[in-house]
Amino acid sequence: MNQSSSIEQRKRKDKTIRHLVGFFSLFAMIPLFFILWDVISKGYKNFNLRLFTEVTPSSMDALLAISNGDPIPGGILNGMTGTILIVGLAILFSVPLGLFIGIYLADNQGKRFAGLVSYLTDLLQGMPSIVIGIIAYAWVVKPLGSYSALAGSVALTIMMLPMIVRSTEETLKMLPLSYKEAGLALGSSYTNVVFRILIPSGFGGIFTGILLAISRVMGETAPLMLTALGASVVHWKMMEPASAIPLLIWDFYNDPNLVDLIWSSSLLLLIVIFLLNWIAKIVARKWKV
Amino acid sequence: MKAILRLKEVSVSYTPGKNAVDKVTTDIYPNTITAIMGPSGCGKSTLLRAINRMHDLYANVQTTGEIILKGRNVLEMDPMEVRRMAGMVFQQPNPFPTMSIYDNVLAGYTLNGIRLGKNEKEEIVEQSLQSVALWDEVKDVMTKRGSFLSGGQQQRLCIARTLALKPEVLLMDEPTSALDPISTNKIEELLLQLKQQFTIIIVTHNMSQAARISDNAMFMYLGELVEHGNTTQMFTKPRNKRTEEYLTGVFG
Numbered sequence: 001m002n003q004s005s006s007i008e009q010r011k012r013k014d015k016t017i018r019h020l021v022g023f024f025s026l027f028a029m030i031p032l033f034f035i036l037w038d039v040i041s042k043g044y045k046n047f048n049l050r051l052f053t054e055v056t057p058s059s060m061d062a063l064l065a066i067s068n069g070d071p072i073p074g075g076i077l078n079g080m081t082g083t084i085l086i087v088g089l090a091i092l093f094s095v096p097l098g099l100f101i102g103i104y105l106a107d108n109q110g111k112r113f114a115g116l117v118s119y120l121t122d123l124l125q126g127m128p129s130i131v132i133g134i135i136a137y138a139w140v141v142k143p144l145g146s147y148s149a150l151a152g153s154v155a156l157t158i159m160m161l162p163m164i165v166r167s168t169e170e171t172l173k174m175l176p177l178s179y180k181e182a183g184l185a186l187g188s189s190y191t192n193v194v195f196r197i198l199i200p201s202g203f204g205g206i207f208t209g210i211l212l213a214i215s216r217v218m219g220e221t222a223p224l225m226l227t228a229l230g231a232s233v234v235h236w237k238m239m240e241p242a243s244a245i246p247l248l249i250w251d252f253y254n255d256p257n258l259v260d261l262i263w264s265s266s267l268l269l270l271i272v273i274f275l276l277n278w279i280a281k282i283v284a285r286k287w288k289v
Numbered sequence: 290m291k292a293i294l295r296l297k298e299v300s301v302s303y304t305p306g307k308n309a310v311d312k313v314t315t316d317i318y319p320n321t322i323t324a325i326m327g328p329s330g331c332g333k334s335t336l337l338r339a340i341n342r343m344h345d346l347y348a349n350v351q352t353t354g355e356i357i358l359k360g361r362n363v364l365e366m367d368p369m370e371v372r373r374m375a376g377m378v379f380q381q382p383n384p385f386p387t388m389s390i391y392d393n394v395l396a397g398y399t400l401n402g403i404r405l406g407k408n409e410k411e412e413i414v415e416q417s418l419q420s421v422a423l424w425d426e427v428k429d430v431m432t433k434r435g436s437f438l439s440g441g442q443q444q445r446l447c448i449a450r451t452l453a454l455k456p457e458v459l460l461m462d463e464p465t466s467a468l469d470p471i472s473t474n475k476i477e478e479l480l481l482q483l484k485q486q487f488t489i490i491i492v493t494h495n496m497s498q499a500a501r502i503s504d505n506a507m508f509m510y511l512g513e514l515v516e517h518g519n520t521t522q523m524f525t526k527p528r529n530k531r532t533e534e535y536l537t538g539v540f541g
């Protein structure tokens with residue numbers, strides 16, 4: 001075989017592989033496309049102002065409306081406020097804690113205790129969410145004697161923590177050592193170097209990590225069933241049971257009269273999560289140091 | 290003349306029993322430029338960083354001996370106070386990326402929690418930038434990020450940031466090795482101006498730079514201070530054979 005034909009052959013093989021890779025990645029997009037199609041086409045009907053302004057209707061009211069051919073009377077306001085309350089509390093707990101652990105890990109590479117913390121962070125990241133729900137049940141629901149938004153937020157905090165820790169750690173590790181040294185060489189305290197130089201310099205990466213952690217836990221259902229339980233009214237009390245959008249979706253699934261609300265709620269959840277991811281991308285790009 | 294900085298038997302080790310800087314003793318006089326020379330790895334940076342206690346950042350580093358800055362032993366002082374008295378400029382220009390040019394100059398004050406009035410701030414900024422010949426170039430873009438400037442301008446900004454705190458000595462670790470010849474030249478001219486107010490110690494790889502700007506020179510080899518004296522004298526009549534070999538390019 002001469003030289004040029006073997007090159008030809010290699011080129012042809014290259015091309016085939018490239019086409020195959022393209023084909024399979026398209027193939028992998030098909031489920032995503034169908035999910036989007038399903039959620040949008042079935043969800044848009046009930047995706048109206050009511051969804052945002054009214055609480056979940058009773059099964060009876062929904063049945064009446066359906067038999068009259070009316071749209072379902074009610075929305076998911078109680079789920080939205082619940083999600084805001086629970087996720088908001090979880091952000092309040094997990095962000096400072098995650099920042100501190102991430103700073104510690106970035107600054108103490110190679111130390112034995114840091115290695116242990118890092119290993120535990122990995123374990124936590126792989127922990128099934130139902131197990132985390134059970135832990136939050138045992139730690140918070142049991143001692144307090146009641147299901148609560150607080151208990152739900154503890155579960156979500158545990159889920160968000162490893163993601164925030166990792167993104168903080170990785171971001172800080174990527175900053176040049178000389179920022180830290182230059183700050184300290186000006187006579188600054190370590191605390192001021194961390195909070196006035198390092199965290200602002202790594203803001204893009206850290207903030208992106210936080211947004212992705214939020215979008216990851218927004219759709220969590222199982223751990224909330226064991227902790228926040230659910231509620232049919234709007235309230236902002238963290239010691240009382242609260243609802244959340246994914247919890248409502250589960251309720252709707254179990255009630256044939258409310259089944260139509262599944263899709264509009266899912267659509268809302270998807271939109272919020274896409275938005276968060278989109279903002280995360282923009283922030284990551286804009287704040288590159 | 291009275292020395293502003295006296296090193297007495299200063300040793301630094303990264304691993305116990307192995308000195309990266311070995312019993313260095315010397316005096317540095319005010320308003321002079323001292324160049325620290327020597328082959329790569331001979332301990333120049335290690336010695337320089339002992340003076341402003343940068344080794345404190347790493348638990349394994351041991352510094353012994355005495356470093357007397359204006360009559361006080363640096364090794365027994367609060368490191369934060371030491372670092373304000375002995376400012377440091379690094380090899381890579383490193384303005385703080387999220388701060389404006391203005392805020393970079395004042396960073397030493399904000400980081401130390403020192404509050405200044407608006408007039409005071411503007412005065413310090415203008416004065417510091419004037420002293421590094423950067424004022425005219427940046428006075429209209431004060432709110433832009435420091436990273437917006439060219440490499441040479443960034444390095445002058447970093448010098449201004451250090452000078453803003455009015456240190457006693459200025460420690461510079463190969464401050465021009467990442468810069469082009471024109472920027473290098475500019476900084477060398479600057480240092481000759483600045484020595485009227487400050488005492489400068491500069492680590493340099495570049496022998497002609499040492500010859501151009503320094504009054505005194507230190508030649509280090511394998512952690513030891515082999516020779517220290519007047520630059521012209523050292524370049525023309527080195528006392529030590531190692532120094533002569535290094536200066537004539539036998540090794541380095």
Ligand SMILES: Nc1ncnc2c1ncn2[C@@H]1O[C@H](COP(=O)(O)OP(=O)(O)O)[C@@H](O)[C@H]1O
Nearest residue numbers: 303304309327328329330331332333334335336
């Ligand atoms: N962080 C460190 N840990 C261990 N050894 C180091 C460290 N920094 C420098 N050294 C060693 O100390 C010696 C002196 O280094 P350095 O002061 O950086 O030399 P120079 O600045 O003259 O090139 C070298 O042998 C180097 O390998």
Ligand SMILES: [Mg+2]
Nearest residue numbers: 333334335462
């Ligand atoms: Mg060096």
